[in-house]
Amino acid sequence: MSIRKLFTVAIGFLVLIISGNLVLNYYAQIKWKYNQLDRTMSSELDGISQQIDKELSLLKNSIFTNEDSNAAPFSTAFNFSLREETHLMDLLKSHDKSSLLAEGYAIYRVPRKGKDNTFLLWKHPEGRVLTWAMEPNFQWLRRTLHLSDNKEFLIFVGPGGEVLWKSPSYFLKGTENLHGPIIYNVKGPWFKDLNGRLYWGKYSPIMGGSVRLYVLIPLKRFFYLLCGNILSMAAFDVSLLIIIVGIGFLVFKYVLAPMEEITVLASDMQDKLFAATTPKDLSITVSKVARGVREIISRSKLEEVGILCQALSSALQSYVYQQEKLLASGEKMAELNKTLQATNEALITRDRAWRRIIEISKTVTMTTGFNKGLGRIADIIREVTGASEVVISKKEGNEYLPYTESGYGVKLSDVKRSLDLRLKDASFKEDKVLWIEDVYTDPLSLAMGAPVKSEAIFPVFHLGRPVGVIYLGWAKPKKESQEVLDLLLPIASYIGGMIDSKSALQGLRQSYQYMVERIQTITSIFHEETSAHLERVEKYCFLLAKSLSLPADQVEDIALFSRLHDIGKMKVPLDLLTKRDALAEEEFDIIKKHTIWGAEILGDAPWLRIGRAICLYHHEKWDGSGYPYGLAGEDIPVEARVVALADTYDALRSRRAYKEPLSHEKACEIITKGDGRIEPFHFDPTLLSLFVEIEQSFDEIYNSFEEPEGVISL
Secondary structure (H helix, E strand, C coil): CCCCHHHHHHHHHHHHHHHHHHHHHHHHHHHHHHHHHHHHHHHHHHHHHHHHHHHHHHHHHHHHHCCCCCCCCCCCCCEEEEEHHHHHHHHHHCCCCCHHCCCEEEEEEEECCCCCEEEEECCCCCCCCCEEEEECCCCHHHHHHCCCCCCCCEEEEECCCCEEEEEECCCCCCCCCCCCCEEEECCCEEEECCCCCCEEEEEEEEHHHHEEEEEEEEEHHHHHHHHHHHHHHHHHHHEEEEEHHHHHHHHHHHHHHHHHHHHHHHHHHHHHHHCCCCCCHHHHHCCCCCCHHHHHHHCCHHHHHHHHHHHHHHHHHHHHHHHHHHHHHHHHHHHHHHHHHHHHHHHHHHHHHHHHHHHHHHHHCCCCCCHHHHHHHHHHHHHCCCCCCEEEEEEEEEEEEEECCCCCCCHHHHHHHHHHHHHCCCCCCCCCCEEEEEECCCEEEEEHCCCCCCCEEEEEEEECEEEEEEEEEEEECCCCCCHHHHHHHHHHHHHHHHHHHHHHHHHHHHCCCCCCHHHHHHHHHHHHHCCHHHHHHHHHHHHHHHEEECCHHHHHHHHHHHHHHHHHHHHHHHHHHCCCCCCCCCHHHHHHHHHHHHHHHCCHHHHHHHHHHHHHHHHCCCCCCCCCCCCCHHHHHHHHHHHHHHHHHHHCCCCEECCCCCCCHHHHHHHHHCCCCCCHHHHHHHHHHHHHHHHHHHHHHHHHCCCCCCCCCC
């Protein structure tokens, strides 16, 4: 633990001990003060109650012995004056005096405008009733209770809860129109009035318990009575705490803080010296530490701290001087490192570009993601060359068609028009790189309105043939760079292979389509009525496969090879296909073999895999009740599931040798609800849901490829 932390803990502990002692002491004094106030108030109230009862007893005796009964009685606690009150006389006339004054006397309060009067009614032995207006001697009461004039409140409450007298007069102002007890007990010695104000107080019954005398002290006054005498003591104690904290602060600021700053500087210098990688870093670090030490010297008020810091600063300055000499010789080495670093960065850039292209090549095939992958390569070329525009184009005949662009910001058709002007220029040679460092010196670039400052067109070859170009444009002037040429050479070779392979694949796919069309022609020759049927099935299959979000090439293959789904019927006798009567079981078994015969006709060529699966499995059913193998669920290839639904719809709509054509609505009802022969669970549920969404398109396709008059589909 550091001296600073130890000192802080010691000061904090000392302050805590002193504060705790003060709190406990004040608590004891407040508790003693409270008990004293409680005992004094209770004792004095009991004395007042006894005094009032004693005086009432004397008053009663004087009535029987005093001949002048009209004279006002003498009392210490009350002031009496003899007065007849008309209201009271009426009251006495209307009531039985013996029941009204059963105790010999009574207190009665007469409401009057401006001020209420309270009367003492006393029954004289002669039968007449004496009435004295009475008021408490509040001065005597306050002296007896040791109360101030206005800061504590006195209140007399009558038998019915009415206020007989109160002091001071403004007490309970605003409660005249409120209903309920004027004063009520909350808990223990705590009371509230109808305005919700809280008081501490005591009360005592007087006059035989018919009247209650309350002494109430407001909350703020109550706390002052408890704590007022200890404020001077608290001021002294707080001053002592401030002195202790102040001494601690001075020691902390002028002794401990400089010592800790030196420690932090030394630790920081150690860390930075280990982390420094160059002599310059070392020199800067030590120089900062030296400045920090000098700042400590300027702030410190202690001589010993100043001497220590001065010695440390001198040692550090000497080190900085030696280090600056080393820096001078290190700068020469830095120049040599720059050249090596530039070469290394070029290699790293080239390596990074190739790594990214290799990663792209792992996910790109000739059938999926080709254009997207080529676009990502264009982005990489733009990034590593600093170009603002990159366009990759393929050559078809004498034209260059843009495949993709990066940063060009316009349509590919606009890119083509711009490149056509440049590539037809006599200065462009397919076997050489065309680099224009300043387009403003080139008339053609000015005519094109090129938004760039420099351009380069890099020819792309594959197997010695030009297959395309890579166009680069820079927003800032760019001199011809061998580094860029070396970087683009292998990338252009890779792009050339991609473009050439894609072109070859497209040619192969065109051959597939031609072959399928020829086979369809043979099928039409064998049985001419199937031609329109095959056209419609192809369109249905394209819609369903596309709705499944299959890859575009797979969608096209399913649609294309759907034309061959019944090619196996070429081996089925024609009389069975056109028979109007029900087929015998042996005859139907022959017809079911058309699925296997179709697969055999297509053979095992890989590029006919989808067509072979369609021929073989398009009569399988989702629930496993189909033929030829009874496959179920996803064991049936997706292409066969698509053709099964499309073929069923068209069969329901078409005229057959054994049935009449059905309407679109009836066909949809049979497929989605079933008719005993065809059930919805025969089809892929996902495909069935998609069919319901697009069934109107099926009707439009059917109506656009009508059967010739008199033709019967098989």
